[in-house]
Amino acid sequence: GESVGLHLPTLSVQEGDNSIINCAYSNSASDYFIWYKQESGKGPQFIIDIRSNMDKRQGQRVTVLLNKTVKHLSLQIAATQPGDSAVYFCAEDPNAGGTSYGKLTFGQGTILTVHP
Amino acid sequence: KAGVTQTPRYLIKTRGQQVTLSCSPISGHRSVSWYQQTPGQGLQFLFEYFSETQRNKGNFPGRFSGRQFSNSRSEMNVSTLELGDSALYLCASSLLGQETYGYTFGSGTRLTVV
Numbered sequence: 001g002e003s004v005g006l007h008l009p010t011l012s013v014q015e016g017d018n019s020i021i022n023c024a025y026s027n028s029a030s031d032y033f034i035w036y037k038q039e040s041g042k043g044p045q046f047i048i049d050i051r052s053n054m055d056k057r058q059g060q061r062v063t064v065l066l067n068k069t070v071k072h073l074s075l076q077i078a079a080t081q082p083g084d085s086a087v088y089f090c091a092e093d094p095n096a097g098g099t100s101y102g103k104l105t106f107g108q109g110t111i112l113t114v115h116p
Numbered sequence: 117k118a119g120v121t122q123t124p125r126y127l128i129k130t131r132g133q134q135v136t137l138s139c140s141p142i143s144g145h146r147s148v149s150w151y152q153q154t155p156g157q158g159l160q161f162l163f164e165y166f167s168e169t170q171r172n173k174g175n176f177p178g179r180f181s182g183r184q185f186s187n188s189r190s191e192m193n194v195s196t197l198e199l200g201d202s203a204l205y206l207c208a209s210s211l212l213g214q215e216t217y218g219y220t221f222g223s224g225t226r227l228t229v230v
Contacts (some may be wrong), residue, residue: 036221043206043221044159089159092224101172102149102164102210102219109158 008087010111019114023090023107028071035064035075035087036102039086047075047088060093077112085114118143120209120222128228134195137225141188141209148190149219150182155205162205165190166212194227202229 013019025033025076029087036044050057051071057064061075073090091104121140129135141148150162150173161174165184189207194201203224204226208219 017147039225043208043223045221047221089161101166102147102208103161103172103174104159104219106159 008109008111010113012113013080014081015080015114015116017080019084019112020081021075021077021088021110021112023073023075023110025071025090025092025107026105027075027094028068030092030094030105033066033073034091034093035062035073035078036089036091036098036106036107037084037086038089043081044089045106080112080114082116084112087111120207120220122205122207122225124225125148125223126226126228128230130144130199130230131197133192133197133199135180135227136191136193137205137227139192139209139222141190141207142220145185145209145211145220146188146208148184149208150190150205150211151208153224154202159206162187162192163171176197190221196199196230199229201227203227204217 013054034049035047037047038044048062048064050066055066061078065074087109089109091105093100094105119196122160139148145152149164149168150160162176163170164172168184175198179195184190204224206221206224208221210219
């Protein structure tokens with residue numbers, strides 16, 4: 001049968017703006033979440049993670065927010081730069097308790113384009 | 117230190133053939149996971165190996181298999197290739213793999229089946 005490609009959400013911003021990328025996750029039992037950045041021709045690169053006992057975590061220019069009530073994650077990037085242009089994925093560990101053994105469930109991704 | 121190395125970077129195969137992809141993890145990492153990335157399905161988990169044992173497996177047909185060697189290097193094999201197997205195959209390594217933080221991905225092998 002014909003395959004239908006994922007229609008990735010896109011976010012276009014100007015250099016220096018703040019960016020917010022959203023993600024809905026599926027498993028209410030997931031207790032660990034990660035944001036990855038994937039540039040063209042490369043594998044996913046770890047950005048920041050958060051555990052379910054937290055609702056906010058900050059890194060360098062990035063902040064992740066977790067709302068377990070509505071199963072929602074967001075990634076905020078401050079002062080977005082052209083080098084931030086990439087596809088951003090959220091991922092969840094579906095087996096709470098550390099038995100997932102490498103299995104992450106990835107979201108569909110969001111394409112971020114930063115214009116100089 | 118060197119990152120995760122996947123070889124080859126690009127591969128073109130014909131339907132019905134088989135293919136073997138290789139992954140060398142970060143030195144000292146003992147867990148290796150494999151993922152398939154396609155425009156239609158996104159990133160999907162294939163399997164995970166630790167100390168030469170498969171500990172976890174995704175929902176892929178038996179044509180997809182893997183193994184891990186004593187030096188932690190891993191290979192995955194796809195037999196009887198189908199057009200739908202065209203994808204970017206990614207491996208990721210971790211120290212222990214008991215929890216999924218700390219997985220470092222390679223740049224992948226782009227497989228095209230014609």
